[in-house]
Amino acid sequence: MTRRLLLLLPLAGFLVLAVFLYRGLSIDPAERDSALMAEPFPAFTLTTLADPERSLDESLLKGRVTLVNVWGEWCPTCKQEMPQLLELADRGVRLVGVDYKDTREKGREFLSEFGNPFEVNLFDPEGSLGFDLGVYGAPETFLVDAEGVIRYHHTGYITPQDVERVILPEVATWQD
Amino acid sequence: MAGLIRALLMLALLAPALAQAAIEVRDFDDPVMRERFESLTATLRCPKCQNQAIGDSDSPIAGDMRERVHEQLQAGRSDKEILDFMVRRFGDYVLYNPRLEGRTLLLWGLPAALVLGGGLLVALLVRARRRASAGRLSDEERARLDALLEREDDR
Numbered sequence: 001m002t003r004r005l006l007l008l009l010p011l012a013g014f015l016v017l018a019v020f021l022y023r024g025l026s027i028d029p030a031e032r033d034s035a036l037m038a039e040p041f042p043a044f045t046l047t048t049l050a051d052p053e054r055s056l057d058e059s060l061l062k063g064r065v066t067l068v069n070v071w072g073e074w075c076p077t078c079k080q081e082m083p084q085l086l087e088l089a090d091r092g093v094r095l096v097g098v099d100y101k102d103t104r105e106k107g108r109e110f111l112s113e114f115g116n117p118f119e120v121n122l123f124d125p126e127g128s129l130g131f132d133l134g135v136y137g138a139p140e141t142f143l144v145d146a147e148g149v150i151r152y153h154h155t156g157y158i159t160p161q162d163v164e165r166v167i168l169p170e171v172a173t174w175q176d
Numbered sequence: 177m178a179g180l181i182r183a184l185l186m187l188a189l190l191a192p193a194l195a196q197a198a199i200e201v202r203d204f205d206d207p208v209m210r211e212r213f214e215s216l217t218a219t220l221r222c223p224k225c226q227n228q229a230i231g232d233s234d235s236p237i238a239g240d241m242r243e244r245v246h247e248q249l250q251a252g253r254s255d256k257e258i259l260d261f262m263v264r265r266f267g268d269y270v271l272y273n274p275r276l277e278g279r280t281l282l283l284w285g286l287p288a289a290l291v292l293g294g295g296l297l298v299a300l301l302v303r304a305r306r307r308a309s310a311g312r313l314s315d316e317e318r319a320r321l322d323a324l325l326e327r328e329d330d331r
Contacts, residue, residue, distance in 0.1 A: 029226055030226075032267060032269055033267070034267070035263065035264060035265055035266055035267035035268075036264075036265070101236070127236075127240060131240055131244070131265065132265060133265070134223070134265040134266045134267065135237075136223040136224040136235075136237040136266070137224055137237070
């Protein structure tokens with residue numbers, strides 16, 4: 001009897017493999033959790049997009065749940081994302097922008113054309129804050145809690161459905 | 177027609193040169209430093225391009241990462257420190273050589289376990305079969321076999 005069962009071993013092995021491979025089909029390799037999950041937002045000192053004389057640091061993100069959105073004028077999906085960000089701002093979510101690898105003129109143009117949902121925009125022409133955040137494309141969005149800790153990471157653009165289904169619930173979770 | 181083919185051929189020959197032009201050339205005073213730079217940029221995986229080392233990729237983020245590797249080498253950081261720096265930002269994904277730690281035990285251990293298990297299985301099967309075939313001889317057969325073997329010895 002046990003010998004019979006032994007014959008099923010290859011089949012069992014195959015089934016395990018098949019489950020793993022099948023799962024692999026539906027995993028998007030571009031969607032990975034940020035390495036900074038549950039880590040404090042990286043330290044930075046950057047000027048604002050609006051005012052080259054005004055510089056801000058990570059204490060900006062303390063005290064309130066904030067959605068940090070990394071964007072750039074050169075990024076087409078960032079344009080598609082703007083209506084959703086404007087809606088989030090309307091719903092009372094605090095947004096801080098990071099203008100990533102951009103020029104000041106282009107960044108300002110972008111905001112005047114597509115609207116400005118951001119309380120303030122950090123100007124990151126070298127992409128140094130982006131690098132410390134592990135950003136490898138734009139747009140990327142980070143939810144930072146009131147203690148300045150990263151709680152949620154969204155790669156790629158926030159779709160209209162994501163606003164209700166993902167972003168607002170995440171904000172509500174960390175607001176308490 | 178021949179002109180077109182020649183033009184296409186030229187283009188094909190130029191392509192590698194063009195592709196390489198996207199990755200900047202760096203000067204190193206120290207050949208050891210160059211070697212370390214090359215090995216680090218070959219083992220770090222570009223987070224944007226899924227299966228390319230940062231040393232082979234011309235995506236902007238790979239360029240930034242090469243820049244940081246270069247900076248940190250110049251600043252005297254060790255290879256491990258540089259890899260840690262990248263993993264802190266981009267996660268384990270950027271390591272082509274996953275580290276041996278609690279979470280990766282299965283990853284490293286499974287192939288070895290499978291080989292050992294397979295070897296054990298084969299050994300058991302062979303032994304079982306050998307025993308089975310040896311046991312199948314009747315006394316009469318055994319006597320005949322002994323006789324045959326003896327005759328062989330006499331020759």
